[in-house]
Amino acid sequence: MKRVRILKIVAILLVLLFCMAPLVLSDLTWPTQARDYFFDHAEEETGALNTVSAIYLGYRAMDTLGETLVLLIALAGTMAILRHIEEEKSLSLSPEKRASHKMRTNLLEVVSGKLGPIILLFGLYVMLYGHISPGGGFQGGVILASAIVFLALGSSEQTKLTNAKVLSRLESTSFLILILASSSGLLSGTGLLSNPGPASAPVHFIILLNIVIGLKVGTSIAVMCIAMMGGSHGH
Amino acid sequence: MVIERTLILGLFLVGSFAVVVHKNLFKKIFGLNLLNSAVVLLFILEGSRIGNQAPILGTSITHIVDPIPQALMLTAIVIGVCTTALSLALTVKLYKTTHSLHIDTIKERIANES
Numbered sequence: 001m002k003r004v005r006i007l008k009i010v011a012i013l014l015v016l017l018f019c020m021a022p023l024v025l026s027d028l029t030w031p032t033q034a035r036d037y038f039f040d041h042a043e044e045e046t047g048a049l050n051t052v053s054a055i056y057l058g059y060r061a062m063d064t065l066g067e068t069l070v071l072l073i074a075l076a077g078t079m080a081i082l083r084h085i086e087e088e089k090s091l092s093l094s095p096e097k098r099a100s101h102k103m104r105t106n107l108l109e110v111v112s113g114k115l116g117p118i119i120l121l122f123g124l125y126v127m128l129y130g131h132i133s134p135g136g137g138f139q140g141g142v143i144l145a146s147a148i149v150f151l152a153l154g155s156s157e158q159t160k161l162t163n164a165k166v167l168s169r170l171e172s173t174s175f176l177i178l179i180l181a182s183s184s185g186l187l188s189g190t191g192l193l194s195n196p197g198p199a200s201a202p203v204h205f206i207i208l209l210n211i212v213i214g215l216k217v218g219t220s221i222a223v224m225c226i227a228m229m230g231g232s233h234g235h
Numbered sequence: 236m237v238i239e240r241t242l243i244l245g246l247f248l249v250g251s252f253a254v255v256v257h258k259n260l261f262k263k264i265f266g267l268n269l270l271n272s273a274v275v276l277l278f279i280l281e282g283s284r285i286g287n288q289a290p291i292l293g294t295s296i297t298h299i300v301d302p303i304p305q306a307l308m309l310t311a312i313v314i315g316v317c318t319t320a321l322s323l324a325l326t327v328k329l330y331k332t333t334h335s336l337h338i339d340t341i342k343e344r345i346a347n348e349s
Contacts, residue, residue: 019248022240030284035301043292051290051299055306067310074317081324133291138309142316217313224320228327 046195047203048131057137057209058202061193064137064209065182068216072175075220079168082227113154119147127214131203137210141217148222152229164226171219178212181205239280247273260326260336264319271315278304278311 038051046058056064127140152162160166185194195202250273253266282304290302330336333344 019244022237022244030281030301032285032301034303035285035299038290038302039292039299049292051292051302052305052309055302056309060306063310067313070314070317074321078320078324081321081328134289136309138313221316221320228323 045202046206047201048206050131050133050136053131053136053206053210057206061182061209064213065178065193068175068178068213071217071220072171075168075171075224078224079227109154109156111154112150116147116151116154119143119150123147123214123218127210128207130210130214131206137213138217140210141214142221144214144218145221145225148218149225152222152226162226164223167219167223167226171216171223174212174216174219178209178216181208181212236284240277243273243277243280246276258338260329260338260341264322264326267322268315268319271311271318275308275311275315278308 038054042051042054042058043049046054048054048058123140123143123146125140126135126143127137130136130140148161148167151159155162182193184196185191188196190196195205197204246269250266250269253269254263255266257263257266282301286298286300288296288299290299290305292299326336329341333341335341335344
């Protein structure tokens with residue numbers, strides 16, 4: 001008992017010490033060399049006006065490759081665990097199971113089914129304009145995923161866009177295109193994950209990477225959401 | 236600057252309280268998401284100290300904030316989403332097996348089964 005008491009007192013002291021951190025951190029200065037380098041060189045070396053896009057698609061594209069791999073592994077794990085789940089709730093995707101719940105109204109179909117295409121358009125805009133305005137592949141991809149979830153919840157018939165099999169094939173294809181685009185630099189001599197075309201217009205490579213990453217992230221998160229709503233089997 | 240850091244610390248403590256103390260599995264997953272958000276906000280706050288304009292180059296932009304923490308946090312947010320998705324899938328599977336979301340009940344039902 002005495003050891004447990006001593007351990008509890010030590011834990012409380014450590015938490016209190018951790019709470020002193022905001023007062024200590026305020027005296028250190030943040031270095032500015034990185035920001036100055038990106039301010040001077042980001043546009044001519046990568047072609048993107050958005051410096052954040054220039055970092056994660058140009059200078060540190062290896063991190064982006066690893067992150068899409070983590071998404072792929074998470075998707076595979078989620079689909080493997082949720083493969084045989086039967087869903088009886090009112091949020092189920094097949095229309096014959098939906099209408100029998102007594103608290104279900106038509107509000108969901110009317111609002112989300114009509115908003116879905118607008119959000120799809122907005123997601124495509126954020127994805128394609130990622131190099132000159134805030135946005136990019138990941139942000140546009142997540143908006144695309146939410147648009148696909150809206151369409152799945154709101155429409156009464158099953159379309160190809162909300163079919164989990166079609167979406168997962170699209171996701172695998174875009175991951176393959178991402179790997180091929182990343183290794184095309186090896187064939188043209190500039191190096192892995194570098195721009196394979198002429199050095200005067202590197203912006204086309206950034207736009208291609210944005211589109212492919214957006215498609216991959218969007219379809220992957222949409223497949224996970226549709227699987228959790230019970231729509232992964234049956235059609 | 237101290238006020239913002241103290242608020243982010245409060246968010247972090249709420250998240251860790253939810254993970255450690257609550258016995259419902261969904262509340263623990265909420266706590267994990269709060270922890271993730273607190274760390275992301277702290278990095279972006281620290282990076283914003285050296286400038287006052289968004290890091291998008293243009294004609295009249297002179298003093299941008301540091302873009303590196305923002306690029307790092309994009310990755311962190313996506314990985315937080317992946318972690319949440321996998322933990323929610325595992326929670327659904329645990330519920331289908333033991334019909335409970337309380338971790339003590341789950342523990343004794345699994346011990347009784349095996």
